Amino acid sequence: MNAIQHGKVQFNHEVAPGHFIMSVGVPERFETPLPGQFVMVRMRNSMDPFLSRPLSVYSFERQRNGATLEFLYRIVGKGTACLSRLREGEGIDLLGPLGNGFHTPSSIDHAVLVAGGVGVAPLTYLACHYRRRISSFLKITCYLGAKSAADIIGLERLQDFCSEVIVSTDDGSQGVCGVVTDALAWDARNRAGNAEFIYACGPRAMMKCLSEQIAEDDVPCQVSLEERMACGVGACLGCAVALRNRMGGLYHGRVCKDGPIFNIRRVNWDE
Ligand code: FES
Numbered sequence: 651m652n653a654i655q656h657g658k659v660q661f662n663h664e665v666a667p668g669h670f671i672m673s674v675g676v677p678e679r680f681e682t683p684l685p686g687q688f689v690m691v692r693m694r695n696s697m698d699p700f701l702s703r704p705l706s707v708y709s710f711e712r713q714r715n716g717a718t719l720e721f722l723y724r725i726v727g728k729g730t731a732c733l734s735r736l737r738e739g740e741g742i743d744l745l746g747p748l749g750n751g752f753h754t755p756s757s758i759d760h761a762v763l764v765a766g767g768v769g770v771a772p773l774t775y776l777a778c779h780y781r782r783r784i785s786s787f788l789k790i791t792c793y794l795g796a797k798s799a800a801d802i803i804g805l806e807r808l809q810d811f812c813s814e815v816i817v818s819t820d821d822g823s824q825g826v827c828g829v830v831t832d833a834l835a836w837d838a839r840n841r842a843g844n845a846e847f848i849y850a851c852g853p854r855a856m857m858k859c860l861s862e863q864i865a866e867d868d869v870p871c872q873v874s875l876e877e878r879m880a881c882g883v884g885a886c887l888g889c890a891v892a893l894r895n896r897m898g899g900l901y902h903g904r905v906c907k908d909g910p911i912f913n914i915r916r917v918n919w920d921e
Contacts, residue, residue, distance in 0.1 A: 652745055652883075655680055656694070659740045660718065662733075666803045669768065670734050671708065674719045674742060683707040683719075684751025685776035686874055686911045690882040691721065693732055694741040703729040704879045704906070706772040706851075707747065708804075719744075722771040722804060748882050749910045752776050752849055752872055756784050762845035763792040763812070764860055766830055766852020770794060770804040772874050773851055777811035789813045791837075791845070795830025795856065799823040831859045838863075845869050850914065851876075858919040871914040877905040892918035 657674040665671050683689070685707070692702035705721040725731050736742065754776070761780060763773040777790050790812040796802045798821045808815050817825030818833045826833045830852070838844070848864065850857050851874035864871055877889040884907030893903045893916050900918060903909065 652681075652748065655744050657719065657742050657744050659736045659738055659742060661738055662736050664734070665722075666801055668725045669801075669803050670723055670725075672721045672723070672733065672736070674721070674744070676717050676719050676744065678712075678716050680717055680719070680744075681747055682712070682717075683710050683747035683775075685754065685779040686752040686772050686872075687747035687749050688772075688882075688910060689719070689721070689744050689746030690748065690879070691733065692729070692743050693736070694743055702743075702745075702880070702882070703733060704748075704876075704882055704910075706768075706874065706876075706910075707775050708771040709775055709778065709807075722768055722774075724768045745882060749906060750908075752874075752911050753847075753870075754780060754784060755847065758788065758846040760789040760791070760844065760846050762834070762848045763790065764795075764830060764834060764848065764850040764852070764856070765792060765808075766795045766856045767801070768803070769851030769853075769856075769874070769876075770808065771851075773849060774804055774808055774811065776849060777808065781811045792816070793818065793830045793834045794825075795819070795833075795852065796824075797821065829856065829859070831856060831863055834860070835863055847871070848914075850874070854919075857914065857917075861914045861917070861919050864914070872911050873914045873917065875905050875910050875912060875917070877910075879906050882906045892921035894918050 660673040662672040708722040709720040792812045792815045848871040880888045889905040890902045
């Protein structure tokens with residue numbers, strides 16, 4: 651069971667309207683997160699669990715006497731608005747790393763990432779993990795989507811780890827005009843180099859579309875789900891998600907404890 655640990659904000663910059671990167675110094679004993687895991691983050695000494703926000707790990711680097719954890723997040727409510735006001739040197743409480751991580755087989759030759767908005771955060775950490783720990787030869791193609799050029803975040807860092815990053819924007823102001831899944835579908839029809847594993851994180855509509863697109867394929871695909879969470883450890887049932895078992899039967903799981911990484915074919919996208 652993870653205990654709450656204290657971190658100190660190193661910087662907390664707005665990198666696009668309403669989007670921030672927060673760097674936090676953490677103690678040496680902080681466990682190295684798996685790609686896809688998240689951390690519950692809140693202001694030091696806050697007693698309000700709803701101000702504790704689940705943030706995906708964007709990067710994690712160990713140093714001599716500690717480590718640096720980075721989060722890329724968007725203001726979506728009171729909790730993230732409070733986090734955005736934190737300044738260098740202020741303390742925060744961290745619970746994690748929590749949840750399961752992406753499956754990262756070493757046997758594949760081509761991984762495809764599909765990222766929308768701040769969904770880029772866990773996928774960047776995944777690309778870094780693949781590149782640094784598994785194979786420097788693996789082909790990694792990333793499809794990165796946003797509403798417009800101003801909303802594209804994390805592109806340069808992704809380019810450091812990916813073989814190719816294909817940008818698409820809804821209004822055509824950068825990259826391909828259209829939604830990110832259209833670019834993926836076009837490439838699947840017109841270019842060689844089939845994906846051997848697909849990873850996705852972004853708006854639910856994007857992932858639902860992806861699930862329909864690959865319904866007839868047998869390529870493995872994992873998604874990272876984002877839900878509002880209060881406890882983050884499976885105790886409050888506040889993050890229920892409708893899932894399907896192998897026989898197609900419906901049941902509810904907890905994003906924080908059973909996820910946040912799920913097989914795309916096990917999520918009931920109609921709910
Ligand atoms: Fe409490 Fe998931 S947030 S059970």
